[in-house]
Amino acid sequence: MQFPEPILRLIQQFERLPGIGPKSAQRLAFYVTTMADEQVQEFAQALLRMKQELTICEQCCAISDRSPCPVCGDPLRDRSVICVVQDTRDMLAIERMQAYDGLYHVLGGAISPMDGIGPDQLHLRELLQRIANEQVTELILATNSTVEGEATAMYIARLAHHFDQLQVTRIAHGIPVGGDLEYADEITLKRAMEFRRPI
Amino acid sequence: MQFPEPILRLIQQFERLPGIGPKSAQRLAFYVTTMADEQVQEFAQALLRMKQELTICEQCCAISDRSPCPVCGDPLRDRSVICVVQDTRDMLAIERMQAYDGLYHVLGGAISPMDGIGPDQLHLRELLQRIANEQVTELILATNSTVEGEATAMYIARLAHHFDQLQVTRIAHGIPVGGDLEYADEITLKRAMEFRRPI
Structure with a gap:
């Protein structure tokens, strides 16, 4: 006896x-077989409705339930700084620290x-249009610190140098706050030494 | 900016x-936001249809897509032996070894x-009815080797002793095949010593 077909189908999903x-x-x-019928229906509804109710912000390309998204639509935001991230989740992580008041891409x-x-x-054409059309003075590259993220940051930095007024920065890499030197990997430690700063 | 409401709902699910x-x-x-619409619909359908298409086997109480389930409905099975398990997954695990041809509960x-x-x-009343009404000669207790599983096995063993013709057995506990003595926990090792057998 194998798994009953309806269970097998859900396992595959x-x-x-x-x-x-x-x-x-x-x-x-x-x-799921032990869940109440209403709970399973709620789950299925949440799956179906999410796709219907989500959209991409026409300005920053974030996944949101409206366009422009809450950040782009906020008149109190500093519109001269754009922080470039790979993913909407990265944007939400930076929002959670509640210390950045610029825009995202x-x-x-x-x-x-x-x-x-x-x-x-990637949504690079949209980024270049924003830099060309809006009064952007700083572009913070906050892509991940992976081979792909670094390559993307380098690529954008090279494109951005065509815009004279624009300062391009990269977020700092080093020892995480509260982290032990002993447990840091070699590359992180190398970066931390390389980018040391006077105090 | 928090998670958009439709995403938050799915996260909660x-x-x-x-x-x-x-x-x-x-x-x-x-x-899921990156999945194609059809894939998300398939997922939601699999959730909804599973609950509708599954039933409980009227004989062994296993979750199945039909009643009697494929095992209970198989005329080649030895109907004098019932293996008692906690869960339909345990039954499927025993089926996978392809060496047991009795029934389950x-x-x-x-x-x-x-x-x-x-x-x-628990489905205990159904078990006692089967023992009383059918020609069952052996009851194999294959509940888990946890405090709850052991207590359940003891409880059933005591009930089953009211049936004279019935032999009650418990699956063996000891060192897993291919397992290192060094890595076995104390209780498993104690059981393995306690239930040693002549060779």
Whole structure:
């Protein structure tokens, strides 16, 4: 006896999600069999409605429930600074620190030839248009500190140098606050030494 | 800026699932935003249809797409042996070894006073009826080797002793095949010594 067909179908759906292996997918599917009917319906509704209700902000390209998104639509934001991030989640992480009052631009990924993602697959044209048309004085590159994120930052920095008035910066890399030197990897430590600053 | 409301709703749904924390739920919800519309619909359909298409086998109480389930409905099965398990997944695990040709009985859990699960919440009455009405000669107790599983096995063993013709057995506990003695926990090792057998 194999898994009953309806369970097998749900296991396959869970297996498609990132970080969920065959065993976890089985556990989740069997858990759903024990959930109340209304709960399962709520779950299915949340899945279906999310796709319908979400949109891409026409200015910063973030995933949002409205366009312009709450940040781009906020008149109190400093419109002269744009922080470039790979993902809407990165933008939300910076928002949570409640210390940045500029705008964002969400690329929707990073340049990765291995995965077939080139500059044309990212929201780069929209970024260049914003720099050309708006009074932007600083571009903060906050892509991830991975090979792809660094390559993307370098690529954007080179493009941005065509705009005279524009200052291009990169977020700092070094030892995390509260982190032990002993447990830092070599590259982080190397960066921390390289970018040391006078106090 | 917080998570957009439609994403927040899906994050909450994922967080309800076992073993999925807040960070994983966020990752999964954002992954769904990148899925094609048809894939999301398939996922939602799999959720909704599973609950509709599943039933409980009227004989062994397993979750199945038909009643009697494929095992109970198979005329080649040895109907004199019943293997008692906590969960339909345990039954499927035993089926996968392809070496057992008796029937099963799925309890739907184990006695756990801490979680408010007493004997009445399990499919025990159905089990006793099967023993009383059918020609059962052996009852194999294959509940988990946890405090709750052991308590449930003891409870059933005591009930089953009222039936004279019935032999009650418990699956063996000891060192897993291929396992290192060095890495076995004390209780497993104690059991392995206690239940040693002549060769």
